[in-house]
Amino acid sequence: MKRSKWKVLLALLAALSLVAAACGGDDGDGDTGGGGEEVEKVPVSVYFQGALTGPYNYLVIPSFQGAQLRFDELNEDPEFPAEITLKEGDTQGSPDNAPPVVEEVASDTETVAVVGPGFSGESAVSGDTYNDSAIPFISPSATGVALAEEGWDYWYRAIGNDAGQGGLGGQYLAKEIGATKLFVADDKSEYGQPLGDAVAEAAEAEGVEIVGRQGAAAGADDYSALISDVQASGADAFYFGGYDADFAKIVDQAVEAGFEGTMMSGDGSVSDTFIESAGDSAEGVHLSIPSDLGGDFAEQYNSEYGGEASTVPVYAAEGYDVASLIGEGIKSAIEGGAEDAETIREGIKEYLDGLVDAPFEGVAKSYAFDPETHELAAEDVAELFFFYEVKSGEMTEVGNAVDLGLSLEL
Amino acid sequence: MEFFSNFVDQFWPQTRNGLTLGSIYAMIALGYTMVYGVLQLINFAHSEVFMVSTFTTLFAYRDWFNVVAPASGVGLLVLLMGGLIPAMIFSAVLAVLIERFAYRPLRKRGAPRLSFLISAIGASFFIQYLFVLMDGQHSLIFFDLPNIAGPSPQTVPTVMETSTVFTVFDTPFSNKRVIVILAAALMLFVLDRFVRQTKMGRGIRAVAQDAEAASMMGVDINRVIVVTFAVGGLMAGAAGFLYILVLGVPAFWFIGFLPGIKAFTAAVLGGIGNIRGAMVGGLLLGLVEAYSVPLFGAEWTDVTAFVVLVLVLLFRPTGIMGEEVGS
Numbered sequence: 022m023k024r025s026k027w028k029v030l031l032a033l034l035a036a037l038s039l040v041a042a043a044c045g046g047d048d049g050d051g052d053t054g055g056g057g058e059e060v061e062k063v064p065v066s067v068y069f070q071g072a073l074t075g076p077y078n079y080l081v082i083p084s085f086q087g088a089q090l091r092f093d094e095l096n097e098d099p100e101f102p103a104e105i106t107l108k109e110g111d112t113q114g115s116p117d118n119a120p121p122v123v124e125e126v127a128s129d130t131e132t133v134a135v136v137g138p139g140f141s142g143e144s145a146v147s148g149d150t151y152n153d154s155a156i157p158f159i160s161p162s163a164t165g166v167a168l169a170e171e172g173w174d175y176w177y178r179a180i181g182n183d184a185g186q187g188g189l190g191g192q193y194l195a196k197e198i199g200a201t202k203l204f205v206a207d208d209k210s211e212y213g214q215p216l217g218d219a220v221a222e223a224a225e226a227e228g229v230e231i232v233g234r235q236g237a238a239a240g241a242d243d244y245s246a247l248i249s250d251v252q253a254s255g256a257d258a259f260y261f262g263g264y265d266a267d268f269a270k271i272v273d274q275a276v277e278a279g280f281e282g283t284m285m286s287g288d289g290s291v292s293d294t295f296i297e298s299a300g301d302s303a304e305g306v307h308l309s310i311p312s313d314l315g316g317d318f319a320e321q322y323n324s325e326y327g328g329e330a331s332t333v334p335v336y337a338a339e340g341y342d343v344a345s346l347i348g349e350g351i352k353s354a355i356e357g358g359a360e361d362a363e364t365i366r367e368g369i370k371e372y373l374d375g376l377v378d379a380p381f382e383g384v385a386k387s388y389a390f391d392p393e394t395h396e397l398a399a400e401d402v403a404e405l406f407f408f409y410e411v412k413s414g415e416m417t418e419v420g421n422a423v424d425l426g427l428s429l430e431l
Numbered sequence: 432m433e434f435f436s437n438f439v440d441q442f443w444p445q446t447r448n449g450l451t452l453g454s455i456y457a458m459i460a461l462g463y464t465m466v467y468g469v470l471q472l473i474n475f476a477h478s479e480v481f482m483v484s485t486f487t488t489l490f491a492y493r494d495w496f497n498v499v500a501p502a503s504g505v506g507l508l509v510l511l512m513g514g515l516i517p518a519m520i521f522s523a524v525l526a527v528l529i530e531r532f533a534y535r536p537l538r539k540r541g542a543p544r545l546s547f548l549i550s551a552i553g554a555s556f557f558i559q560y561l562f563v564l565m566d567g568q569h570s571l572i573f574f575d576l577p578n579i580a581g582p583s584p585q586t587v588p589t590v591m592e593t594s595t596v597f598t599v600f601d602t603p604f605s606n607k608r609v610i611v612i613l614a615a616a617l618m619l620f621v622l623d624r625f626v627r628q629t630k631m632g633r634g635i636r637a638v639a640q641d642a643e644a645a646s647m648m649g650v651d652i653n654r655v656i657v658v659t660f661a662v663g664g665l666m667a668g669a670a671g672f673l674y675i676l677v678l679g680v681p682a683f684w685f686i687g688f689l690p691g692i693k694a695f696t697a698a699v700l701g702g703i704g705n706i707r708g709a710m711v712g713g714l715l716l717g718l719v720e721a722y723s724v725p726l727f728g729a730e731w732t733d734v735t736a737f738v739v740l741v742l743v744l745l746f747r748p749t750g751i752m753g754e755e756v757g758s
Contacts, residue, residue, distance in 0.1 A: 074582035076683065113582070209730060237729040241689065242680045243452050246724040246732070249444035253437065253725070266584060266681075273679050277593045277605065298586050298681060 062104040063355060065365060066131040067092065067347055069107060070122055070147065071139025071162070072114030076240070076266035079294040081114065081139040083322070083331045084161045087340030088136045090325055095348045102355040103365075105348070110135075112143050114264070116211070119143040127154045133365045134158065134347045136340065140264075141165025142211035148173045157369045159346060161339035164288060164311065165212050166219075169394045177373055177395045179339050179346075179388060181311030181405035183212070185429055186287050187219020189406050190260070190309045192427045194220070195227035197408070197419070198283050198307065200258030204233035204251045206271075208263030213239075216287050217262030224260075232256050239263060244271045248278050257282045264289040269298035276302035283307060293331045296414055303411045307419070311405045312336055315418055318384040333416055342383030346373065349381060403429050437725040443602035445721040451608045451677060453717020454615030458670035459694030460701070460709035461622065462526070462663030468639040468704040469659050472547045476533065476554035478691025480526045480664050482562070484518035484671030485682040486580055489587045491517050498588040510590045511610075514676075519668035526664025527657055529554050535653075562684040584681035591676065607677045618669055619710050622662065626706055631658055639704065693720075693736070700740055702750030711751055715739075 069088055071081040092105045108129075110122040119138065126132055127150055135151060135158035138144040144163045151158045152173040159177040160168075166184045168176065194200040203224050207217035214236060221231050232254040237247050248271070251259055259275070259282055261268050268290040275284065288310035296303055318338035323330045331337075347369060354368020373390060377398065380389035386405070389398040399405055406422040419425070438445075459481055466474045491514045492498040502510050533554040537546050564571075567578025595603040626632040634655045637645035646652050674690065675682070693716060701712025716736055723735035743751060 076584050078583050206729070235724075235729040238733070240685075242674070242678050242686070243448075245448040245451070246445060246721045247729045249441050249448055249721075250437075250724050250729070253441045253444070270678070270680055277607075277679070279595075279603065298584075300586075300589065 061102075063102060063360070063365075064104045064106070064131060065133045065351060065362060066106050066108055066129050067133060067344075068110045068122075068126045068129075068135045068137070070110035070112060070119070070126070070135055070137035070143070070158075073109055073111040075113030075115070077114040077140075077264050077292075077294070079292040079331055079333070080265055080289065080335060081162065083334045083337035084136070084139070084340030084343075085109075086326055086330070087318070087322065087334075087337040087342075088161075088344040090322070091341045091344030091348065095344075101348070101352065103351045105351070106131075107136075110137070112138070114140045114143065116142040116146045119147045123147045123150045127151070127156065131362050132156055133351060133362050134369050136161060136343050136347065138163060140210075140212060141168060144168050144176075145171075145211050148176055151175055155363070155366055155370075157347075157350070157366060157373060159343045159373070161343045162288070162336045163212075164216070166215055167211070169396050173395070175370060177390050178397055179343050180336070180397060181399070181402055182396060183216045183219055183287070185402045185406060186309055186311060187216050188223045188429050189403060189422045189427050190216075190285070190287060191220045191223025191225075191229070192227055193307070193309065193408055193422075193425065194224050194258055194260065194283075194285060195229045196427065197425060198258055198285070200224070200229050200283065202232045202254070202256045203229045203258045203260060204235075204254050204256035204282075205231065205260045205262070206233075206235045206237055206247060206251075207261065208239040208267055209236040210239055210263065212289060213262035213264070215262075216289075217260065220260050220262065220287075229258075239267050241267070242270065244274050245278065247271070248275045248280060251275070251282075252278065252280055259284045261286045261290070265292040265295040266298065269295045269303070272299045272306055273302040285309070288312070288335070291333060291335045291409065291416065293333045296333060296411065296416070303414070306411045308409045308411070308416070310335070310407055310409070312339060313385065313407050313421075314409065314416055316385055321384075338383070338385035342381075342385050342388065345383055346381060346388060401428075403427060435726075438722065441725040442722075443600040445725060446718065447602055447604060447608060449718035449721030450714065451611050451717070452720065453697075453714035454612050455670045455674055455677075455690065455713075456694045456697045456717050457619060457710045457713025458615055458666045458673075459690055460698040460713045461619075461666045461706060463695050463698040464701070464704055464706060464709040465635070465659050465663050467698070468706075469635060469642070469656055470534070470538075470547075472534070472544070473551065473695065474529070474534075474660075474663075475548075475551040475691075476529045476558060477526070477663065477667060477694075478687030479555055479558040480522045480529070480667040480687075481671045481674075481690060482559070482684065482687035483525050484522040484668040485587070485675050485686050486562070487518040487521040487668070488514045488672050488675045489585055489682040490579075492588045492590060498590050501589050501592045503592070507591060511676075514590065515614075515669060515672045518672040519665045522668025522671065523661045523664035525558075526660040526667070529558075530657060530660040535656075559684050559687075580682070580684050582684070584683040584686075586681045587675050587679075589679060611673045611677045614669065614673060618666060622666065623706065623710075625662070631655070635659055696736065696740055700743055700750055702752040705750065705752045708750055708752030715751070 092107045095101045112118040141163045157175045164183045205217045205221040207213035268286045285307040291310045322337045350369030350372035353372045354365045359365045359368045376389040380387040391398045403422040408419040409416040462477045533550045562580035563582045565576045565579040566581030593605045634650045638655045697712035697716040698709045701708030
C-alpha cells in the first residue's frame with residue numbers, strides 16, 4: 022500500500038518535470054551570429070519590459086519587434102563586442118504584474134540594460150529597483166510626466182512627454198477641430214488621468230468650455246452610462262486619456278449610441294488593437310503621439326516582419342533606436358575596458374549622459390538627454406508630436422504639431 | 432444641486448442603460464443563486480461559465496459562420512440563433528463538468544464547506560489560465576493545447592447593424608438593447624415557470640428546502656444538482672452571448688470576472704438562494720450603477736453599488752426578497 026503511493030508520487034514528479042521541460046524551451050538559444058572570429062563576444066542580457074500579451078499588447082509589440090530587429094543586427098555584426106540576448110519581461114502593461122518581472126531582471130547577473138517599461142504605471146512601480154540596482158532603463162513609449170520627477174539617475178525617455186502631448190492636444194481640439202464644448206474622460210491610470218487633466222487645462226486656456234470631466238476604470242466593458250453623460254452634456258468633442266482596448270470600446274459604444282461629436286485620444290490609443298476592435302466606428306477619430314508613424318523605418322519594419330508586423334507601427338522606430346543606444350553604450354563600455362555586467366551598465370549610463378554633447382542619430386530622430394531630467398532633449402518640443410485621423414481604417418497623418426501652428430509656451 | 436439636475440436630465444437614458452446591464456446581471460445571478468439554493472455553496476467558477484460563452488460566440492461567428500459583414504432579415508435571425516444556442520450549450524456543459532469534477536467528489540466524501548469554497552476558486556483559476564495557455568503554443572504533458580483563446584482579447588465579428596427601434600422620453604432604444612431586455616425577460620419568465628410548475632422544478636425546490644427529506648421522498652438528488660448547474664449554465668451562456676452582442680466587446684479570458692462579481696452581488700442583494708430575488712437584485716444593481724454616473728461620477732460606480740449592498744443588508748440581512756428558497 023505504502024509502496025504504491027510512493028510510485029504514484031514518483032510518476033507525478035516525473036510528469037511534472039516533463040511539463041517543466043516542455044515549458045522551458047526559451048533557454049540557451051543565444052548562440053546565433055558570430056561569423057567572424059575577430060572579437061570574443063561578451064554575453065549580456067537586455068530585458069524588454071512591457072505588455073507583450075494581454076489587452077494592450079499591440080501598443081508595445083511593435084517597439085519590442087523594433088528592438089529585436091536591432092539586436093539581431095548587432096549580434097550578426099562580427100565587430101560588435103557583445104552577444105546580446107533580448108529577454109521578455111511581460112507585464113501585460115499592469116503595474117500589478119511588474120514587481121516579479123523587475124525582480125527577475127535585477128537578479129539576472131548578465132543584465133546590462135532594460136528597454137522599457139512600456140507604460141507609465143508600470144514604470145512608476147519598477148523604477149526604484151532598477152535605479153537602486155544601477156541598471157539603465159530607457160522607455161521607448163512611457164509618456165507620464167511624473168516619471169521625470171522621480172529623480173532616477175538611470176532612467177531615460179526616448180520620446181516627448183504628456184505635458185507636451187496634453188498641451189498640444191488641447192490646442193489641437195480648439196484650433197484644428199474647432200471644439201467648443203469638450204468632455205474629458207480618463208482611465209484613472211498613472212498615464213491617463215494626468216494626460217486628461219493636461220488636455221482639459223490647455224483646451225480651457227484656448228477658450229473651450231469643459232462640460233464634463235470623468236474617470237472610468239480601465240478594463241470595464243460597458244461604458245454606456247458614461248456615454249449617456251457625455252451626450253447629456255452637449256459636448257461636441259470628447260477626449261479620452263487612456264489605452265487602446267478601452268478607448269475602442271468607448272468609441273464603438275458612443276457611435277452606436279448616436280454620439281456625433283469628434284472623439285480624440287493620445288498615444289495610448291494609437292494601435293492596431295484600436296483600429297481593429299473599434300472597426301468602422303473608429304472613422305474620424307483623432308489621435309496624437311510623440312512619434313512619426315510614417316517615418317522611413319516603417320518600411321524596413323514591414324519588410325522584416327511581413328505578416329507579423331503590426332499595421333500601426335507604434336514606437337517601432339523608437340524601439341529600434343533605443344536598442345541602438347544600448348548597443349552603442351555596450352560597445353563604448355567594452356571598448357573602455359568594461360568586462361562584466363556591472364561595469365557595462367556604468368558604461369552605458371556614461372554613454373547616454375554624454376549624448377548631450379554629441380547626439381545619436383537614430384532612424385526616428387536624434388537622441389540626447391537633458392542632464393537634469395533625462396527627458397529627450399529637443400530644440401522645440403512641439404516638433405516631436407504628430408497628429409493622426411483614422412480614415413478608411415488607417416492612421417492618416419494630419420500633420421506635425423509645428424506645421425499645424427501649435428506651440429508650447431512653457 | 433448640479434448633480435441632481437444631471438440626474439433628472441439623464442434619468443431615461445440611464446434607466447435604459449441600467450435595465451440592459453441589469454438584465455444580464457440577473458441572468459448570471461440565477462446561476463449563483465440556484466446553486467446556493469441546492470448546495471449552500473457559492474460557485475465562484477460561474478464567471479468562467481460566462482466567459483466560455485463569449486468564446487463560443489466568437490467561434491460561431493468567426494469560424495463556423497465566417498461572418499464578415501452584418502446581416503439582416505432571416506440571415507440575421509439564423510446568426511443570432513446560431514450564436515445563442517451553442518453559447519448556451521457549451522456553458523451548460525462546462526457548468527456540469529465543474530459540478531462533476533470540482534464539487535461532486537467533495538460531496539461524496541462529505542467534505543467541510545470550506546473545501547468547496549477553495550475548490551470553487553481553484554476551478555475558476557484553472558479554467559481561466561487554461562484559456563490563457565490555449566494559444567496554440569503550449570502543451571499539457573502529452574497534448575498540444577489548441578489555439579482557442581490565449582492571453583489577449585479577440586474581436587468578435589459584428590453580426591448586426593445598430594438601429595433605433597423606438598424612442599421613449601427622447602431616449603432611443605436600439606435594436607440590440609431591445610433584444611437583450613426581451614430575451615432576458617423571456618428566459619427569466621421561462622425559468623421561473625420551470626422551477627415553479629414542472630416536476631424537476633419541484634425537485635429543485637424540495638432539495639433546496641431539505642435535501643435529506645427530499646431524497647427520502649424519492650427525489651434523485653444528484654440528478655437535481657446536475658440539472659441545477661445545467662440551467663444556471665444555460666442562463667450564463669445566454670448572458671455571455673447578449674453581453675457580446677450589445678457591447679461589442681472582444682472575447683477575453685478575464686471577461687467573466689467583473690460581471691461575475693457583480694452578478695454575485697446582485698444575488699446577495701436580492702436574497703441569495705431566492706430566484707426572483709436574483710432577478711430583482713440584478714436589475715436593481717444595473718440601475719444603481721447607471722444612475723451613479725450622473726449623480727456622483729463614473730469613478731464612484733462601484734462604490735455606490737457596494738454602499739447600496741451594505742445598506743440593504745444592514746436593514747434586511749437576508750436580502751430584498753429574503754432567503755426563502757423552496758417556496
